[in-house]
Amino acid sequence: MAKTMVEAQSKSKKSAAKEIAAKRRPSYPAENDPKVEALVREIIARVADKWTMLVLEVLEEHGVVRFTRLGELVGGVSQKMLTKTVRQMERDGLVTRTVHPVIPPRVEYQLTELGSSLGEAFCGVWIWAETHGQEIERARIAFEKNEVERRDSF
Numbered sequence: 001m002a003k004t005m006v007e008a009q010s011k012s013k014k015s016a017a018k019e020i021a022a023k024r025r026p027s028y029p030a031e032n033d034p035k036v037e038a039l040v041r042e043i044i045a046r047v048a049d050k051w052t053m054l055v056l057e058v059l060e061e062h063g064v065v066r067f068t069r070l071g072e073l074v075g076g077v078s079q080k081m082l083t084k085t086v087r088q089m090e091r092d093g094l095v096t097r098t099v100h101p102v103i104p105p106r107v108e109y110q111l112t113e114l115g116s117s118l119g120e121a122f123c124g125v126w127i128w129a130e131t132h133g134q135e136i137e138r139a140r141i142a143f144e145k146n147e148v149e150r151r152d153s154f
Contacts, residue, residue, distance in 0.1 A: 046092070047122065051077055051085040056119045059095065059111040067107045094118060 046052055051074065058073040059065060065073065071082050086109055089095045094115035100106040111119070129136075 043092075046088065047118065049085070051081055052089060053122065055082075055085055055089060055109075056094070056111070056115060056122070059109060060116065060119045064098075064108050064110045067109065070109055089115065 047056075054074045054077070055070065058070060062069075062073065067082070067086075070086070071077055071079060074082065077085070086095060086097065090097050092114075093112055095109050096112055098108045098110070100108070
């Protein structure tokens, strides 16, 4: 019986937390549409991928870029991962891929309007990181210091 009461209290706390979070978050008409929710989650997962963000940034800065040069400008990305990233971005309508019929084939990538608008939307994240970078560094240093002190206390 005691276990059941604890479970009920836990569920009640979770429900209350969800209600509070829902009140803080702005409501959008499509918010309850499962298709929209799935799309948003998929886009966030894809764009949260570091390679997608870096490709967006490079193409925004350099315009039309050949595949090999794109890899150089992104830096540290394997050819396989770059291929996978730009194919997915092309599938989502974020970039266009142009193949010039020469030998060897010349392949160029360019942001679409949709891709450019996504870059603008995530520009806020860059600005936030730049604004709060020192705070984050201080928090990390404090965390590491506390972590060492915790280990030493055992």
